[in-house]
Amino acid sequence: MPGKTYDILLAEGAAELREAGIDTARLEARWLLAHVAGCQSADLIARGGDPVSDETISAFSDVIARRVTREPLQHILGTTEFYGLDFLSDARALIPRPDSEIVVEAALAHIPEGQPVFVADLGTGSGCLLSAILAHRPEASGEGVEASPEAAALARENLSRLGLSDRASVHDGPWSGWQKWNQADLIISNPPYIVSEEMAGLMPEVRDHDPAAALDGGADGLDAYREIVRLGAAAMKPGAWLVFEIGYDQKESVSGLLEMAGFEAISCLNDLGGNDRAIVAQRPVV
Structure with a gap:
């Protein structure tokens, strides 16, 4: 069974951030996904339908959880x-x-x-x-x-x-x-x-x-x-x-x-x- 794609993972992350009251949820989710995937945010468009590795899924889950607690995006990105x-x-x-x-x-x-x-x-x-x-x-x-x-x-x-x-x-x-x-x-x-x-x-x-x-x-x-x-x-x-x-x-x-x-x-x-x-x-x- 195919794993999650970048588009699905991005949508899930944005939903979590939106639920936490973060206004720029999708934009921040995109930055965070690009950060853990080691690419530019623009690259996610081309990768949208590609499956994501378990390692990247886990890392993305971790940074989304940090942002949900309202840790600043800049601190997470470094x-x-x-x-x-x-x-x-x-x-x-x-x-x-x-x-x-x-x-x-x-x-x-x-x-x-x-x-x-x-x-x-x-x-x-x-x-x-x-x-x-x-x-x-x-x-x-x-x-x-x-x-x-x-x-x-x-x-x-x-x-x-x-x-x-x-x-x-x-x-x-x-x-x-x-x-x-x-x-x-x-x-x-x-x-x-x-x-x-x-x-x-x-x-x-x-x-x-x-x-x-x-x-x-x-x-x-x-x-x-x-x-x-x-x-x-x-x-x-x-x-x-x-x-x-x-x-x-x-x-x-x-x-x-x-x-x-x-x-x-x-x-x-x-x-x-x-x-x-x-x-x-x-x-x-x-």
């Missing part, structure tokens, strides 16, 4: 794409997400091409922001600052696999103890900004699998911004730029912190969904 680059992704750091790409674009707009600028990424996590910037500014160098040893290790792995280790390093420790504030031409950060009491209501993929320390921004979500703005105002070199990722409702609050600290040229950019997502400000030249 990688994710961000700004055209492929990053390792696991529970050590936040998953790079498309909304953050506008933060990279905001930073690149203030880094002249062909200039040997120094860029810092505070709370670098996976290293995705720093890596994307350096990949598009080959004359630049940079340093990620990361308090979590596990996340710092992941950032180093990503910088290495992207061929950027010769232009980037990772500082182990909090940004409060980092000593290069006055050397950076641009500082970028996606700090924790979720209001503490809202943590429990996050999607399970985020709440249960992203590091809480990288999410929880305190009672009003602004603790990290206050600290970075205070440190930056005291130590950043004149004319240097500060670029933040922010929550959709934090434009006025973060802009106010920057203005009170004396930063200038404050502007905000929206993500693809039209939400406020990036704030840019400059330390006064004089």
Whole structure:
């Protein structure tokens, strides 16, 4: 009796994911099947009527079961794409997400091409922001600052696999103890900004699998911004730029912190969904 075909297996997996409340069930099932089959998702069209090996059926069952528990797809696949680059992704750091790409674009707009600028990424996590910037500014160098040893290790792995280790390093420790504030031409950060009491209501993929320390921004979500703005105002070199990722409702609050600290040229950019997502400000030249 013929075994299951790829089409049947895909349909069964998609049904399980749909039952678990995953909106993009068929798309994710296709990615997961391609992952365990060792092929591209487009290849599954040609293989649709072919029988699937018992080994692949078992592996597919395992990854579907993991996704049903709302383990992030990116953790199961082990990688994710961000700004055209492929990053390792696991529970050590936040998953790079498309909304953050506008933060990279905001930073690149203030880094002249062909200039040997120094860029810092505070709370670098996976290293995705720093890596994307350096990949598009080959004359630049940079340093990620990361308090979590596990996340710092992941950032180093990503910088290495992207061929950027010769232009980037990772500082182990909090940004409060980092000593290069006055050397950076641009500082970028996606700090924790979720209001503490809202943590429990996050999607399970985020709440249960992203590091809480990288999410929880305190009672009003602004603790990290206050600290970075205070440190930056005291130590950043004149004319240097500060670029933040922010929550959709934090434009006025973060802009106010920057203005009170004396930063200038404050502007905000929206993500693809039209939400406020990036704030840019400059330390006064004089």
